[in-house]
Amino acid sequence: xxxxxxxxxxxxxxxxxxxxxxxxxxxxxxxxxxxxxxxxxxxxxxxxxxxxxxxxxxxxxxxxxxxxxxxxxxxxxxxxxxxxxxxxxxxxxxxxxxxxxxxxxxxxxxxxxxxxxxxxxxxxxxxxxxxxxxxxxxxxxxxxxxxxxxxxxxxxxxxxxxxxxxxxxxxxxxxxxxxxxxxxxxxxxxxxxxxxxxxxxxxxxxxx
Numbered sequence: 044x045x046x047x048x049x050x051x052x053x054x055x056x057x058x059x060x061x062x063x064x065x066x067x068x069x070x071x072x073x074x075x076x077x078x079x080x081x082x083x084x085x086x087x088x089x090x091x092x093x094x095x096x097x098x099x100x101x102x103x104x105x106x107x108x109x110x111x112x113x114x115x116x117x118x119x120x121x122x123x124x125x126x127x128x129x130x131x132x133x134x135x136x137x138x139x140x141x142x143x144x145x146x147x148x149x150x151x152x153x154x155x156x157x158x159x160x161x162x163x164x165x166x167x168x169x170x171x172x173x174x175x176x177x178x179x180x181x182x183x184x185x186x187x188x189x190x191x192x193x194x195x196x197x198x199x200x201x202x203x204x205x206x207x208x209x210x211x212x213x214x215x216x217x218x219x220x221x222x223x224x225x226x227x228x229x230x231x232x233x234x235x236x237x238x239x240x241x242x243x244x245x246x247x248x249x250x251x
Contacts, residue, residue: 051098051167052145054136055114056124056152057086058105072235081238082153089153090114096163099145103136130198138193147171149189151178154231156241158186162226175216175223177209181230182237184208194221 058065060083062075070078090113093100101122102114108121115121122139126132133150140148147170149163162178166189169176175194178187183206188197197215216223232238 049097049099050146051170052140052143052148053093053096053098053100053163054140054148054150055089055093055100055102056105056132056136056150057089057102057114058082058153059107059109060086061106066233068233069235069238073238081232081243084243085156085232086153087113088156089151089158090116092158092160093151093163095160096167098147098149098163098167101136101140103132129203130201133188134193134195134198137190141193147189147191149176149187151187152231154233155180155186155229156232156243157229162187162229165226169224169226173224174221176226177212177223178226179209179228181228182206182233183210184231185212186229186231187226188212194219 060079062079063070065082066078069081094117099120101120102112103122103124105124108123109115122136124132125135136150137148147167149166149170151158166176166178166187170189170191174191176187176189177185180186185208196219197212201211230237230241232241232243238244
């Protein structure tokens with residue numbers, strides 16, 4: 044069924060919160076229970092921030108669509124991620140969103156405790172005048188990518204989880220003549236050092 048109404052869709056990629064299957068790099072340093080605790084805080088925060096954004100919201104789950112979840116409050120769409128790697132999964136999510144009738148789509152994860160509604164609104168404002176928008180992460184990746192049409196060249200035939208993901212994405216946009224804007228740089232939480240540098244470190248965690 045084609046979507047009618049809001050042209051904006053915010054896609055949230057989320058893993059189902061299972062010990063040992065989330066924040067694996069952090070878990071290697073803190074243990075799976077602490078990593079899960081951090082991830083649940085990040086999910087709740089991301090759910091709250093995205094709830095206020097002037098876009099429809101779609102949660103794409105890693106393993107199964109739960110009966111109840113912080114992302115399923117309101118009229119959130121829910122789908123399963125599909126693909127053999129992160130690139131294929133992101134591309135599929137964008138294509139599903141465009142097939143639903145949305146024309147400005149941004150995709151985020153649940154790793155960024157500094158994400159604000161203003162940044163999301165800036166992303167969609169950028170898509171009103173350009174082809175793409177990217178939110179750079181401090182580790183060389185990105186916390187947000189937004190598009191106005193499907194661009195398989197950004198997602199296929201490449202590797203992920205390294206320090207040049209952002210630059211490679213920018214290079215591919217330039218190679219295809221796509222206009223884009225960069226959002227403020229923010230920090231994802233993937234490791235214990237990331238956590239120590241974040242505002243979550245002062246929260247009530249009983250970390251080893």
